[in-house]
Amino acid sequence: MTRAAVKKTNLKQSLPEKKHTALIAVDTENEQDKINSPFGWLQDVWNYQIDSWQRSILFLDVLRERANNMIEHEKENMPPLLDFKYEMVKDARTFERPANYALLKIIEIGDECLADCFDPDKPSVIIVDPRAGHGPGIGGFKKDSEVGIALHEGHAVYFVMFYPEPMPHQSIADVLHALRIFVEEVKALHDNKPPILYGNCQAGWLLTILAADCEGLAGPVVTNGSPLSYWASSEEGNPMQVTGSLSGGVWLARLFSDLGNGELDGAWLVQNFENLNPANALWGKYYNLYSKIDTERERFLDFERWWNGYYRLSEEEITDTVQNLFVGDKLEQGELQLHENCTINLKNIKSPMLIFASEGDNITPPRQALHWIRQVYPSTKDLKKVGQRIAYLINPHVGHLGIFVSSKVVRLEHRAILENIDKLNTEQPGLYQMIIDNPTGDPDCANDQYHVRFEERKIEDLCHSEPTEPFKKIRNVSERNDQFYQSTLRPWVQMLANPLTAKVMREMHPMRYNKKILSEQLNPFMWGVKILAEIAANNRQPVSTDNVFEQAEHAASKQITKTLNDASDARDKVMHGLFSQLFSE
Numbered sequence: 001m002t003r004a005a006v007k008k009t010n011l012k013q014s015l016p017e018k019k020h021t022a023l024i025a026v027d028t029e030n031e032q033d034k035i036n037s038p039f040g041w042l043q044d045v046w047n048y049q050i051d052s053w054q055r056s057i058l059f060l061d062v063l064r065e066r067a068n069n070m071i072e073h074e075k076e077n078m079p080p081l082l083d084f085k086y087e088m089v090k091d092a093r094t095f096e097r098p099a100n101y102a103l104l105k106i107i108e109i110g111d112e113c114l115a116d117c118f119d120p121d122k123p124s125v126i127i128v129d130p131r132a133g134h135g136p137g138i139g140g141f142k143k144d145s146e147v148g149i150a151l152h153e154g155h156a157v158y159f160v161m162f163y164p165e166p167m168p169h170q171s172i173a174d175v176l177h178a179l180r181i182f183v184e185e186v187k188a189l190h191d192n193k194p195p196i197l198y199g200n201c202q203a204g205w206l207l208t209i210l211a212a213d214c215e216g217l218a219g220p221v222v223t224n225g226s227p228l229s230y231w232a233s234s235e236e237g238n239p240m241q242v243t244g245s246l247s248g249g250v251w252l253a254r255l256f257s258d259l260g261n262g263e264l265d266g267a268w269l270v271q272n273f274e275n276l277n278p279a280n281a282l283w284g285k286y287y288n289l290y291s292k293i294d295t296e297r298e299r300f301l302d303f304e305r306w307w308n309g310y311y312r313l314s315e316e317e318i319t320d321t322v323q324n325l326f327v328g329d330k331l332e333q334g335e336l337q338l339h340e341n342c343t344i345n346l347k348n349i350k351s352p353m354l355i356f357a358s359e360g361d362n363i364t365p366p367r368q369a370l371h372w373i374r375q376v377y378p379s380t381k382d383l384k385k386v387g388q389r390i391a392y393l394i395n396p397h398v399g400h401l402g403i404f405v406s407s408k409v410v411r412l413e414h415r416a417i418l419e420n421i422d423k424l425n426t427e428q429p430g431l432y433q434m435i436i437d438n439p440t441g442d443p444d445c446a447n448d449q450y451h452v453r454f455e456e457r458k459i460e461d462l463c464h465s466e467p468t469e470p471f472k473k474i475r476n477v478s479e480r481n482d483q484f485y486q487s488t489l490r491p492w493v494q495m496l497a498n499p500l501t502a503k504v505m506r507e508m509h510p511m512r513y514n515k516k517i518l519s520e521q522l523n524p525f526m527w528g529v530k531i532l533a534e535i536a537a538n539n540r541q542p543v544s545t546d547n548v549f550e551q552a553e554h555a556a557s558k559q560i561t562k563t564l565n566d567a568s569d570a571r572d573k574v575m576h577g578l579f580s581q582l583f584s585e
Contacts, residue, residue: 044547051543051550054536058293059286060518061533064526066304067519070512078309080161081137084108084147089158090185092178099170099178100163103185105156106140106147119154123219124190125418126183128160130201133269135309136161139200141302144407146198146414153418158186158195160203166263166314172206172321173338179210183217194219194351196421200404201225201364202321205331209338212348220352220421225403227364228346229371231329231471232463237576239276240363245471245579249478250323251485257315258493261502264318266310267511276362279564287557294542303405308515310506327478329471332372346376347386352424354417354434358395358403366394367463373431380459384429391424391454393417393434412436412450420452431457470583 086104093100103126127146129136140147140159150157160182167174186195197218199207204226211218233241257264274281289300330336336344357369370392377383383390393416395402398409416436424432432454506512520526543550 041548044549047541047543048547048549050541052553054540055290055293057529057532057536058297059290060526060529062289062293062297062300063515063518064520064529066301066308067516068521069301069305070308070516071519071521073305073309078135078164078311080104080135080159081141081306081309082106082147082159083142083145084140084151086159090182092181093163093167095178095181097174097177098167099174100166101175101178101182102161102163103182104159104161106151106159108151117152117154120156122153122155123193124156124158124186124195125150125198126158126160126186126195127198128179128200128203128207130203131162131311131313132202133266133273133310134306135164135311137306138401138404139198141306142407144410146200146404146410149410149415150198150418153415155196155418156190158182162311164311166312166317168262168314169316170314171316172209175206175317176210176213176338179206180214180217183210183214187217196418197221197351199223199226201227201400204228205325208346208349208353209331209336209344211351211353212344212346213338213342218351220354220424221349222354222356222417222421223369224356225358225361225364225369225400226355227368229329229332229368229375229465230326231332231468232367232371232465233471234365234367235466237572237579238362238365238368239572239575240272241368242572242575242579243272243275244322244326245474245583246575248481249327249474250319251478251481253318253322254315254482254485254490255493257313257318258490259497259502259505260312261497261499262315263312263502264315265312265506265509267506267509270307270310271511273363276568278568279561283557283560283564287560291554291557294540308511310509310511323478323482327471327475329468329475332375334376346372349388352389352421353391354421354424355390355392356395356403356413356417357392358398358400360395360397361400361403363400366392367465370463371465374459374462374465377459380431383431383459387429389424389427389429389432391432391434393436416450416452423452424454427454431459431462433457470579473583 082104084106085108086106089103089105091102092098093102127139127150129139136159139145142148147157147159160179183195183197187193194217197207197211197220199205199222201224204223205228207218207221208223208226208228211221230241253264256268285300289296324330324336328335331344331346334343334345334347338344355369357364357366359366373383373390377386377388393413395409395413398406402409413436416434420434435453435455437451437453438449517523518526520530545551
């Protein structure tokens with residue numbers, strides 16, 4: 001570099017410092033003038049009005065883009081929202097017993113750490129996403145995800161996806177048949193080494209059933225926020241458990257499936273999830289976007305693309321799930337019969353199990369994830385006698401979705417699980433709690449900055465539950481309601497339902513309509529929002545954090561959130577009281 005070039009470079013480097021210093025001086029003077037002036041608050045008003053107007057326009061523009069994303073995603077038949085390249089391995093729609101599932105192999109090789117860390121001696125990992133109204137992809141829709149961390153740790157990664165529409169009369173048994181073939185295929189591709197089965201929420205109990213039904217087929221089974229003990233409850237009750245009980249049982253799922261021409265629209269299930277936390281669904285997530293519009297746009301749109309992609313379930317699949325599991329609790333009780341002359345017994349599981357739950361999960365609290373162990377193995381001695389190893393990991397605060405979505409959880413807990421799952425095989429048979437000491441959460445190939453240990457626990461001390469007699473009454477009520485519906489109303493509903501009415505019902509569902517209506521493709525007024533948003537973005541003037549009106553806005557938001565939380569808490573207490581009056585002795 002020439003002397004002139006060096007001089008020119010130094011000059012360029014020095015200019016911003018002088019400018020910055022000058023700006024600080026001007027800002028300080030302005031602040032002092034505002035403090036000294038009796039009309040300084042007028043400047044706060046003006047700045048806040050400009051900022052709030054711009055944020056409002058940009059906020060509406062994000063909702064417009066969300067609506068366009070929903071429409072475009074549906075036109076593309078809602079492919080899995082994976083942030084990784086993949087190839088199809090097997091499509092279960094072509095099986096002798098067809099199901100709308102498919103096995104994908106993740107082939108992303110652009111990550112430098114993947115090339116550095118890949119270890120062919122490590123077991124493969126099969127990740128299965130929940131089928132509870134949404135589409136697949138939550139386990140791998142960003143780099144810091146279960147798929148990403150498994151790739152980072154050097155595992156061959158496979159992902160089980162499903163299509164928006166179920167196969168005609170598809171049952172849980174058909175899905176399990178497809179999963180069994182997938183596991184056999186992955187096992188054959190990797191020198192007959194059993195893969196690690198990684199199940200999120202509903203997929204967790206599917207994989208647990210698979211492990212019980214196919215002894216020796218699966219490797220370690222990891223369940224994340226997966227309910228297996230549907231009757232387990234606490235004194236204060238579980239809002240979702242109580243709501244399902246008061247709805248009368250399986251008949252409602254059968255009714256909405258009949259209205260959907262034999263399929264249940266997943267939007268109904270997602271609506272139930274949102275009703276659990278109206279403070280977040282109605283206000284929290286939107287105010288977070290509005291208040292942080294300059295930084296939250298992409299994160300909001302990425303998550304909403306998955307959250308608002310509603311998939312369908314067959315009538316047989318959803319009614320079997322509600323009747324046999326949620327209401328009947330037949331899996332935990334050892335009464336679940338999916339095949340002729342084959343009753344699922346959780347004692348048949350020989351693969352090590354690791355159960356990940358959270359105290360902050362109001363959909364699958366730890367009690368519902370763990371209590372089945374007490375039911376299946378009455379004592380620690382019984383567990384050791386069959387040579388089984390079960391470990392559990394408890395997060396103190398993260399919510400249900402955070403168990404499989406949170407980047408912090410992925411970078412710490414899921415990474416620790418994958419790095420230490422083999423250690424569970426070296427422990428003596430028994431029950432263990434997985435403890436993580438001195439966590440850093442840094443996704444590094446070599447990590448000696450945190451320590452994982454498995455501390456032995458006693459089954460007798462594990463998550464006590466309230467008596468189950470009320471749920472036995474609920475099962476009887478559900479069976480009677482279902483018999484009444486099938487013998488009286490169902491023939492009329494099925495006679496009136498057809499593909500056209502089912503499609504209209506889906507399109508007019510409030511979970512779809514109130515979002516899509518903000519697209520300029522359906523609402524011409526949104527063209528103006530798009531134009532104004534470009535102007536606002538090009539002339540953005542964010543207000544300072546010490547603006548008194550900005551602070552008042554945050555305080556008002558906190559009060560709104562508190563009011564909604566108080567209302568939902570009161571609702572839950574009333575419902576729990578009604579539940580106790582109706583079903584408790």
